[in-house]
Amino acid sequence: xxxxxxxxxxxxxxxxxWAGGKRQLLPVIANHVPKFERYFEPFLxxxxxxxxxxxxxxxxxxxxxxxxxxxxxxxxxxRDRVKExxxxxxxxxxxxxxxxxxxxYKIRESNPKGQIDKVSxxxxxxxxxxNGLYRVxxxxxxxxxxxxxxxxxxxxxxNLLAVSEILQSKEISIKCQDFERALxxxxxxxxxxxxxxxxxxxxxxxxxxxxxxxxxxEDQERLFAKFKALDKKGVKVLLSNSKSxxxxxxxxEFSDGIIEINANRFINSVSRKELATLNF
Ligand SMILES: C[S@@+](CC[C@H](N)C(=O)[O-])C[C@H]1O[C@@H](n2cnc3c(N)ncnc32)[C@H](O)[C@@H]1O
Numbered sequence: 001x002x003x004x005x006x007x008x009x010x011x012x013x014x015x016x017x018w019a020g021g022k023r024q025l026l027p028v029i030a031n032h033v034p035k036f037e038r039y040f041e042p043f044l045x046x047x048x049x050x051x052x053x054x055x056x057x058x059x060x061x062x063x064x065x066x067x068x069x070x071x072x073x074x075x076x077x078x079r080d081r082v083k084e085x086x087x088x089x090x091x092x093x094x095x096x097x098x099x100x101x102x103x104x105y106k107i108r109e110s111n112p113k114g115q116i117d118k119v120s121x122x123x124x125x126x127x128x129x130x131n132g133l134y135r136v137x138x139x140x141x142x143x144x145x146x147x148x149x150x151x152x153x154x155x156x157x158x159n160l161l162a163v164s165e166i167l168q169s170k171e172i173s174i175k176c177q178d179f180e181r182a183l184x185x186x187x188x189x190x191x192x193x194x195x196x197x198x199x200x201x202x203x204x205x206x207x208x209x210x211x212x213x214x215x216x217x218e219d220q221e222r223l224f225a226k227f228k229a230l231d232k233k234g235v236k237v238l239l240s241n242s243k244s245x246x247x248x249x250x251x252x253e254f255s256d257g258i259i260e261i262n263a264n265r266f267i268n269s270v271s272r273k274e275l276a277t278l279n280f
Contacts, residue, residue: 012055012162014046015078016071016123017132018205019210022048022195022240025274028261029193034236034280036060036191043195045071045210050193054166065175066183068210070122071134072176077119078160079167079174086157087121093154095127104128104146127154134210178227188234196223198242198274219247224250227279236280243273251277 014021022029029049037060041050044066054062077085079106084218108125112118126132130197131142137143167174179196186192197215223239230237231254241247243260251258259276 010158012166013050013159014048015156015159015163016046016074016126016134018046018144019133019135020195020198021046025261025263026052026239029047029238029240029276032238032259032276032278034191036189038063038186038190040064040183040186040192042066042097042179042192043197044075045195047075050162051166054170054172061173062170062174063175063182063186064243065179067175067176067213069176070118073115074119075167075174077098077115078164079153081116081238082160082164084116085120085178086155086160087118089123089155092120092124094122095119096154101127101146110201110267124154127152136210151203156192178250180222183226184231185260186230186233190235192235192237193231194223194227194237194239196220196239196241198240199247201242201244219248220250223260227251227254227277231279232261237278239277241277242273242277247275251275255277 014023020180023046026048029124030052033053033088039050039053039060041047042063042065043260044050044064050062050064056062064075067170092103097140102127107121112121122134125142125144126134127150130147131144132140132147133144135144138184179194183192194221199208199217199220220241227239236244241251248255248258253275257278257280259278261274
């Protein structure tokens with residue numbers, strides 16, 4: 001396959017560590033990115049693949065989205081109000097350095113209403129919580145304990161400014177929506193990268209808690225139907241998922257396009273196999 005894009009990992013980078021983030025798999029994914037004029041990524045998360053691609057000078061339109069409204073608000077805030085956000089994070093950092101534990105739990109329990117307070121809370125908790133993991137319970141409440149960091153980088157000013165600049169300078173649509181809605185207008189020649197919450201490979205390995213609503217097997221079926229519909233329209237699609245029996249069976253008709261990848265996942269620090277499925 002002809003490689004048209006180089007994935008680079010220089011700034012801007014993801015501003016949060018995200019469960020299932022694709023930073024470590026960028027070199028593998030890079031080999032499977034086709035030429036495109038419009039890019040869709042409806043399970044954006046930390047945006048590792050998006051940031052790598054958007055950093056390159058190309059006349060491309062970008063449609064990125066995620067169902068996690070706090071995460072999407074963070075992108076929008078970094079784009080529009082980055083200086084105020086940096087000031088708020090500097091305050092968090094100062095209080096945290098006085099008494100990490102009591103400040104962490106105070107902020108975790110807080111319920112801010114303003115945009116800057118909400119987003120600075122998300123980034124602060126992401127930088128200081130255990131494993132840098134975003135996880136919410138069924139009520140949508142963030143429930144991760146304090147992490148063991150000596151000197152967490154709560155305010156990565158340089159990267160926040162770089163992210164802000166790129167989000168302002170390119171033609172990028174950022175929305176909070178379900179993946180099906182996000183892909184309604186994808187058409188022939190577009191490239192779609194799908195990185196959904198993975199189908200669990202076992203009962204004990206089920207991380208799907210990115211939003212208050214779990215991504216169940218019916219959602220994987222919905223995603224497969226969308227994959228097929230996009231394929232029919234001539235859209236180029238690359239999809240990541242776990243190497244689980246359900247996914248292998250579900251995508252059986254695309255088995256020629258399935259690639260197996262070795263991945264080290266930080267959530268429970270095990271090495272396991274993942275799949276990438278493509279239709280081009
Ligand atoms: C595996 S993560 C994406 C990780 C991302 N590729 C990265 O590098 O950080 C999956 C994302 O899908 C989002 N999500 C869950 N259900 C969704 C849905 N129905 N529609 C759109 N996004 C959804 C989650 O909020 C989460 O951010």
